[in-house]
Amino acid sequence: MSAFGQFCPIALASEVLTQKWMLLIVRELNAGSRRFNDIRRGVPRISGTLLKQRLDQLELAGALIKKPLDNGAGDEYLLTDAGRELKIVLGAIGEWGQIWARDITPEDLDPGWLVWAMHRRIDTSQMPAGRTVLEIEFSDAPKTQRFFWLVCEEDSVDVCVKPPGFESDLIVKTEIKTLAEVWRGIRPLKTELTSGRIKLSGNENIKKQFPNWLLFSIFAKFKKQT
Amino acid sequence: MSAFGQFCPIALASEVLTQKWMLLIVRELNAGSRRFNDIRRGVPRISGTLLKQRLDQLELAGALIKKPLDNGAGDEYLLTDAGRELKIVLGAIGEWGQIWARDITPEDLDPGWLVWAMHRRIDTSQMPAGRTVLEIEFSDAPKTQRFFWLVCEEDSVDVCVKPPGFESDLIVKTEIKTLAEVWRGIRPLKTELTSGRIKLSGNENIKKQFPNWLLFSIFAKFKKQT
DNA sequence: CGGTATCCCCCGCGATACTG
DNA sequence: CAGTATCGCGGGGGATACCG
Numbered sequence A, B: 001m002s003a004f005g006q007f008c009p010i011a012l013a014s015e016v017l018t019q020k021w022m023l024l025i026v027r028e029l030n031a032g033s034r035r036f037n038d039i040r041r042g043v044p045r046i047s048g049t050l051l052k053q054r055l056d057q058l059e060l061a062g063a064l065i066k067k068p069l070d071n072g073a074g075d076e077y078l079l080t081d082a083g084r085e086l087k088i089v090l091g092a093i094g095e096w097g098q099i100w101a102r103d104i105t106p107e108d109l110d111p112g113w114l115v116w117a118m119h120r121r122i123d124t125s126q127m128p129a130g131r132t133v134l135e136i137e138f139s140d141a142p143k144t145q146r147f148f149w150l151v152c153e154e155d156s157v158d159v160c161v162k163p164p165g166f167e168s169d170l171i172v173k174t175e176i177k178t179l180a181e182v183w184r185g186i187r188p189l190k191t192e193l194t195s196g197r198i199k200l201s202g203n204e205n206i207k208k209q210f211p212n213w214l215l216f217s218i219f220a221k222f223k224k225q226t
Numbered sequence C: 001c002g003g004t005a006t007c008c009c010c011c012g013c014g015a016t017a018c019t020g
Numbered sequence D: 001c002a003g004t005a006t007c008g009c010g011g012g013g014g015a016t017a018c019c020g
Helices: A009-017 A022-031 A036-042 A048-060 A081-100 A111-119 A176-183 A189-195 A204-212 B009-017 B022-031 B036-042 B048-060 B081-100 B111-119 B176-184 B189-195 B204-212
Strands: A064-068 A075-079 A132-138 A147-153 A156-160 A170-174 A198-202 B064-068 B075-079 B132-138 B147-153 B156-160 B170-174 B198-202
Touching: A009 A022, A009 B022, A009 B081, A022 A036, A022 A048, A022 A075, A022 A081, A022 B009, A036 A048, A036 A075, A036 A111, A048 A064, A075 A081, A081 B009, A081 B081, A111 A147, A111 A156, A111 A176, A132 A176, A170 A176, A170 A204, A176 A189, A176 A198, A189 A198, A189 A204, A198 A204, B009 B022, B022 B036, B022 B048, B022 B075, B022 B081, B036 B048, B036 B075, B036 B111, B048 B064, B075 B081, B111 B147, B111 B156, B111 B176, B132 B176, B170 B176, B170 B204, B176 B189, B176 B198, B189 B198, B189 B204, B198 B204
Parallel strands: A132 A170, B132 B170
Antiparallel strands: A064 A075, A132 A147, A147 A156, A170 A198, B064 B075, B132 B147, B147 B156, B170 B198
């Protein structure tokens, strides 16, 4: 994006931040992604070419630095102080979006993205020691986007789109929209569980613990206005 | 801008807010502009067609409402609650821009915009009763952008690009960059006055009072990092 | 003054194919 | 996996002219 012909700090910041996809990339970086394809999982509709361009522009703007990976394949992308400070901007925009932005359409309901977002907000300290495997089935999704697995350990949560080779400790079955609205804080999880719109399969103790594991969206606490 | 294919509130808000010129328009509205050409003076490089489009999009997004003017010519544009809440977003982005954004180039130094920005931040309560006329001359500007007048009364400050017909009470002569950097909080006004890089002509009392009238940019208090 | 209508150019961006 | 290179189109947006 070219310049706006004025030296207002909002205009200068806009040159970088209002480019297409840019804020979503910064969101991923601030959420902890450092590798090219990790960022991409949080911004699935961006092309590889463009993602690379945007990362270069962020580097030019001083918001991140590239660090070559040991194995020689690609770089690691690390936020600078400037990049980390963007968390405040993201917070302000996200809060506004949660309260005032348009309603969601079916187009927005990407199940893969939902699982990717959720995997960053799992409270593994509430889980049993060792490995816990969560299987999620979206009953209304096409085959390729129907099943996901969250492989949780104390210090990591991995997302799989194929069976991870471990038995699932808990199976969560729901429609996409239901879980999406629970994630957003629009519906309480408990209601959806008792109504059966979210169905759990697993041993009783695990099922009972499940609600303690989900931390939901960081914007869930803000309630939408009409 | 089309959708991003995810229901993250940052993505939803971005659809509206990251369109070209959009944040600057919202800035003007939040600064108090309600009329088409007032907004345009704060965003001089936007075309009329596009400004109208953007205002319509803001209305669709629920951030403003149009109200027909009495005389039948055009509308008044009024922010809604949603639009006013964007002040928080503007504050976050402006603060980031002030601290971390790129340096200014000569391209950014639009004298007309500087005067327009200044006119919103004049403390008229510090001025003598009645009318005070400030004349600003940018010694390094081309003829058409060299002279400006601020006609200040208790409850209004008007910007003129031609002599307003009243005698000037104070003439301020400076290079554009000097006043721009004072406005941004990069240089202290006093230093520029004593050095003579900003020259004042007028009666002694008025000259002495002048520094009390300028409130500077709302982001001037944040200091640029390198 | 506050728009609308039209034209047209450029470039942003998606898609695809190829490399190490 | 993490890119680079190339092509091609679509439409965003600038310029200009016109209206009430």
